[in-house]
Amino acid sequence: MQPEVISDTEQEFNGDTYTVKHIGRGSDGYFTNGRDKLHRIVWEYHNGHLPVGKAHHVHHIDGNKANNNSGNLELMSASEHMRLHRLADRQPLSQLARDKAAEWHGSDKGVEWHKAHYEKHGHKLHAKTNDHNCKHCGKAFKSSRIKKALFCGRTCKAAARRASGVDKVAKCCENCGETFMGERFAEQRFCSRSCASRAYWKARKAE
Numbered sequence: 001m002q003p004e005v006i007s008d009t010e011q012e013f014n015g016d017t018y019t020v021k022h023i024g025r026g027s028d029g030y031f032t033n034g035r036d037k038l039h040r041i042v043w044e045y046h047n048g049h050l051p052v053g054k055a056h057h058v059h060h061i062d063g064n065k066a067n068n069n070s071g072n073l074e075l076m077s078a079s080e081h082m083r084l085h086r087l088a089d090r091q092p093l094s095q096l097a098r099d100k101a102a103e104w105h106g107s108d109k110g111v112e113w114h115k116a117h118y119e120k121h122g123h124k125l126h127a128k129t130n131d132h133n134c135k136h137c138g139k140a141f142k143s144s145r146i147k148k149a150l151f152c153g154r155t156c157k158a159a160a161r162r163a164s165g166v167d168k169v170a171k172c173c174e175n176c177g178e179t180f181m182g183e184r185f186a187e188q189r190f191c192s193r194s195c196a197s198r199a200y201w202k203a204r205k206a207e
Helices: 038-047 078-089 095-105 108-126 154-164 193-206
Strands: 004-007 010-013 016-019 056-060 073-077 130-133 140-143 168-172 179-183
Touching (some): 010 038, 038 056, 038 073
Antiparallel strands (some): 056 073, 168 179
């Protein structure tokens, strides 16, 4: 005998009805008849009473608390079960969970929640109340960030990056053939203005 799924929140087993609250505050996600949890009743029905003495838990092998079939239930010690879930909690969210979250946040209800949340707390995001000093020019400025506000603007941020040399790469001058250091994302074909000028006049004479 296996539980019969009536709906997302209701299942029947051995003549009893078990329900679950929607996941959220006040719900642990387990189906219950008000006294007993369905997954424990199913395990005992197929395997006998739970061991007496040391605490034991009945674990959902696939992690789905709505899958209360006997083949998906495993008996383990309470400590082992808690350790298993602690390890699982450290793993990235499953794709299913990410998809469900994206679906909710994009729904009418989710959009309304975001609007209300922004109206209540949005001013805090843009309030420039924290004092900083620009790492490049030394100018004092205010920012909404508490940490990691290093530069007073994009100009200083770009200048500091250029000065650090992180984007410097070796390039070959198209005129003299010498190797020079240029910016990775800049179209620099020549090592100097004089080489650029010579290449220009060579091209004009060849026309």
